[in-house]
Amino acid sequence: MDDEALVERSRHGDRDAFAALVTRYQDELYTMALRLLGTPADAADVVQETFLRAYVKLPELRGASVRAWLYRVAVNCGHDVQRRAVRRPTEPLEDREGNIVELPDPALGPEATALARERAAAVRAALMTLPEVFRIAVVLRDVNDLTYEEMAQSLRIPLGTVRSRLNRGRALLASALRASPAMNTHAHGEG
Amino acid sequence: MPPKHVEDLFSGAYDDALTPREAERFAAHLRECDACASAYEAFHASVDALRALPAARMPVMVHLPSTPPVAEQRAFPVRLPRAWRPQLRAGFATGIAAAAAVVLVVLAVSHQGGGGTSPGSSTALEAPSSTGGATTTPGCPAPAAASASQQLTSGFDNREVKTEPDRPGQQLVLATASDHYAPGSQVAVYSLLTAPLPAAAAANGTVAPTTSVAAVPCVRVEAASALPSQGGTAPVPAGGRAVFATPAPAAAGSGAGSSIGAGAVPGSPLTPILYFSIPPNTPSGTVLHVVATVPAGYPQPGDPAFSVDLVITVR
Numbered sequence: 458m459d460d461e462a463l464v465e466r467s468r469h470g471d472r473d474a475f476a477a478l479v480t481r482y483q484d485e486l487y488t489m490a491l492r493l494l495g496t497p498a499d500a501a502d503v504v505q506e507t508f509l510r511a512y513v514k515l516p517e518l519r520g521a522s523v524r525a526w527l528y529r530v531a532v533n534c535g536h537d538v539q540r541r542a543v544r545r546p547t548e549p550l551e552d553r554e555g556n557i558v559e560l561p562d563p564a565l566g567p568e569a570t571a572l573a574r575e576r577a578a579a580v581r582a583a584l585m586t587l588p589e590v591f592r593i594a595v596v597l598r599d600v601n602d603l604t605y606e607e608m609a610q611s612l613r614i615p616l617g618t619v620r621s622r623l624n625r626g627r628a629l630l631a632s633a634l635r636a637s638p639a640m641n642t643h644a645h646g647e648g
Numbered sequence: 649m650p651p652k653h654v655e656d657l658f659s660g661a662y663d664d665a666l667t668p669r670e671a672e673r674f675a676a677h678l679r680e681c682d683a684c685a686s687a688y689e690a691f692h693a694s695v696d697a698l699r700a701l702p703a704a705r706m707p708v709m710v711h712l713p714s715t716p717p718v719a720e721q722r723a724f725p726v727r728l729p730r731a732w733r734p735q736l737r738a739g740f741a742t743g744i745a746a747a748a749a750v751v752l753v754v755l756a757v758s759h760q761g762g763g764g765t766s767p768g769s770s771t772a773l774e775a776p777s778s779t780g781g782a783t784t785t786p787g788c789p790a791p792a793a794a795s796a797s798q799q800l801t802s803g804f805d806n807r808e809v810k811t812e813p814d815r816p817g818q819q820l821v822l823a824t825a826s827d828h829y830a831p832g833s834q835v836a837v838y839s840l841l842t843a844p845l846p847a848a849a850a851a852n853g854t855v856a857p858t859t860s861v862a863a864v865p866c867v868r869v870e871a872a873s874a875l876p877s878q879g880g881t882a883p884v885p886a887g888g889r890a891v892f893a894t895p896a897p898a899a900a901g902s903g904a905g906s907s908i909g910a911g912a913v914p915g916s917p918l919t920p921i922l923y924f925s926i927p928p929n930t931p932s933g934t935v936l937h938v939v940a941t942v943p944a945g946y947p948q949p950g951d952p953a954f955s956v957d958l959v960i961t962v963r
Contacts, residue, residue, distance in 0.1 A: 470716035479710050487706040501708050508710050533811070580697045590959045598663075599698045605665070613809040621827055624659035625961060631687075631694035640697070 460523035468515055475515075478523070479508050485601055486531045492596045493535050495585050503538050507531040525610035528603065532593060532611060539589070575639045583633035591626030598623055650684040652963070658691045804838070810956035822938055822958040830963045832928040836920035837938055837958070926962055936960040 458466075458477070466474035483504055490500035507530050511518075518526050584592060597603045597611065608619045634640045657674050660666040666674060678685040806827035811819045821840045829835055926936070938958040 472712065472716050476712065479712070483706040483710055484703065488704040491704050492701070497704075497707060500704075501706065504706055505708075505710055508712065512712055529811075576697065577701055580694075580701060583694075584698065588959070590957060595698065599695055600701070605663075613811075614807060615805060617805055618807070618827055620659065620665075621656075621961075622959075624656060627659050627662070627691060627695055628655060630698065631691045634694045634697065635690060640694075 464515060464518060464523055475512060478511075478527075482524070482527055483508070486527065489528070489531060489596055489601050490535050490538075492581070492584060492600045493532075493589075493592060494539055495581065499538050503531060503534045506534045506538065510534065522607060522610060525603075525607045528597065528601070528607070528611040529613070532597075535593075536589070579634065579637040579639035583630055583637060586633050587626055587629050591622055591629055594619065594622035595626035595630060599627075650681070650687045654681075654684050655687070658688055661688070662692060662695055806958065806960065808956045808958045820956045822956050824938075824958065824960060827959065828961050828963050829926055831926050831930040834923055834925045835960060837922040837924075838920050839922075930962045936962070 458474075460478065460481075463474045463478050463481075467478070486507055487500050487504045490503035491497060494500055494503065507527065510530050511527060514530075584595070587595065593612070594608065597608050598605075603611065605616055605619050605623075608614075608623075609616050612619070614622075654674070654677055657666060657670060661671065661674055664671075678688060804823040804825060806825070807821065807823040809819055809821050821838075823838045824835055922938075936959070938960065
């Protein structure tokens, strides 16, 4: 069943239809929030709050893409959560209850796995150095693969602003990564 | 370092979003310019590295209310505080604007590429405001009401909208003509606050929501880090930023012979709420944040504050 049909059924009181939307989008919204905020607890808060807000605001969703609308709600929630949790120390991406938040690639050997982890950490750290508006643009495009049009809808900004923010954000990311020792380390057998 | 007009194409090139002509010129340039080719290679690799990060999974279950979704729908979720209602009957756009009279515009400055900011120092941007100097919220100009037909859309290439899902129909918009300004140029900042208000009951007893629009009337500017050509420092108050100016209320826009309207958007029916000038020697890439905040407790007690952040980059 497509998003619009699920929303329509939800509007008519079908709680299970809304739960299906949650199942469909919770992981990608969590990934977005994790890249934006950097901490699993905050990211989970964002997802929970996003769906709670969306749940009571469904009647407002008319004529817009469900996906773009959910991202807009999530970005706003992320902004609010970040403001509330701005003093919270950064936590590791592996949570303390043993939940696997990010899965390693089983095809890699131990050394390559260690290097990949190091590089992934460098990328995440570089991402967190970006000013929020640029980080949002980069995450929506390069983490969640939103189109420029979906980004414009989600952020309510013109397409030209989407392009300029994305270009600026990516350039800042490249600049931050150039300075990262992890990105200049090569595994055995690599160039 | 590649020229800016080449670097501006990097993202479009990565996404295959350049026009055929742009793509052809871009490729031709990279063939002739090793520095640009190397910079684009690094750019490409960094975006690839980000895209290679694994997707994450929501580690906990999302809890939903036990009631069906539509049971939560409210006809008029936002009701203004009782104290405001008489004013709103008299002219609710003005009332809304007055309710937001403590909205602040904060201009925080962060420069990309190091240098760092010193929490202990601050400096003023150049504000062509007759009020100048450090001031606080008191003395805000009377709110300038705007008609509901006025929107911050055409003529604004840089626009930020903040809405609150918990406050349907309410939004705060900040806009400037561009998102890039050269050092020394003047920037005009526009703002609109929109809030839903109950209209008079119709003959059949139903009540339809309506919307009022008003310019955010009261702003101040704060700077968090030093910019070139500004030698002075001032004590930073609690909150870490120093106020340097409030905008001139009526001087904006239409003053005959005034240079203050130089950065305004031609043809806009609205008057800018704030002008400021970017210091001449500001480094390219400096990012300016203009943040307008609706304070907590508006429009209903217990509502959290919300803000909109508009970014300007110095060319």
